[in-house]
Amino acid sequence: MxxxxxxxxxxxxxxxxxxxxxxxxxxxxxxxxxxxxxxxxxxxxxxxxxxxxxxxxxxxxxxxxxxxxxxxSPGIDRPLKKEADFERFAGSMITVKLRLPLNGRRNFSGMLQGVHDGKVRLQIDSGEVDFDLVNVDKARLVPNFDLTKSSDGLV
The missing domain is CATH 3.30.300.70 (RimP-like superfamily, N-terminal)
Structure with a gap:
């Protein structure tokens, strides 16, 4: 092994x-x-x-x-590595760096819509973008510090 x-x-x-x-x-x-x-x-x-x-x-x-x-622990800016990670964290804000540029860009930030047939879908400011999971160099969750939704009620 x-x-x-x-x-x-x-x-x-x-x-x-x-x-x-x-x-x-x-x-x-x-x-x-x-x-x-x-x-x-x-x-x-x-x-x-x-x-x-x-x-x-x-x-x-x-x-x-x-x-x-x-x-x-992976931390609050947890890396997304496997297809299961992209499915589990659908609905979360993420940052992505691609290996090869897509439409002249390698860095994206937006709401993860999920993954289907090996393609990651991301909602960005200008609409939706799809890219191959194998083209992802690095992907991480964007920490959410919105305490109004938290049940902890930190003050």
Whole structure:
């Protein structure tokens, strides 16, 4: 198994979603981002500690060479990587950077309408735009700080 498969099997086996993996240039730092969609407020420190403990054991058994492991939440500007991410976050504001320009542009920001047949649909100021999911270089959620819709009532 390759590293990504090891991480995917372990993280999903614990009931979490593997969002992203980063390695430092020399591979000494391994950073793993996890999520738990059914957990409304996202993953917390206890979740990260649980996954970190399990990954440490699995990586030792699998003889993966690294010096430092970090496990964290994807953050409020969560990256969108998989087709399932683009489906799950339909209705959210996102930013997208394309690998190849579309109509002379590589950067877009707008309301994610979803994905269908490998095409992402985005509502932007000038209308709707569709682009191939394989053309997405980077996509992230735009944080929403509108507290009027929040049940927390932060003041």
């Amino acid at each position: 390759d590293l990504h498969e090891i991480l995917e099997v372990t993280v999903t086996g614990l009931g979490y979603e593997l969002v992203d993996v980063e390695r430092s240039p020399r591979g000494r730092l391994l950073r793993v981002f996890i999520d738990k969609p059914e957990k409304h407020r996202g993953v917390d420190v206890e979740d990260c500690a649980l996954v970190s403990d399990q990954l440490s054991r699995v990586l030792l058994v699998e003889n993966v060479d690294y010096d430092h492991l970090e496990v964290s």
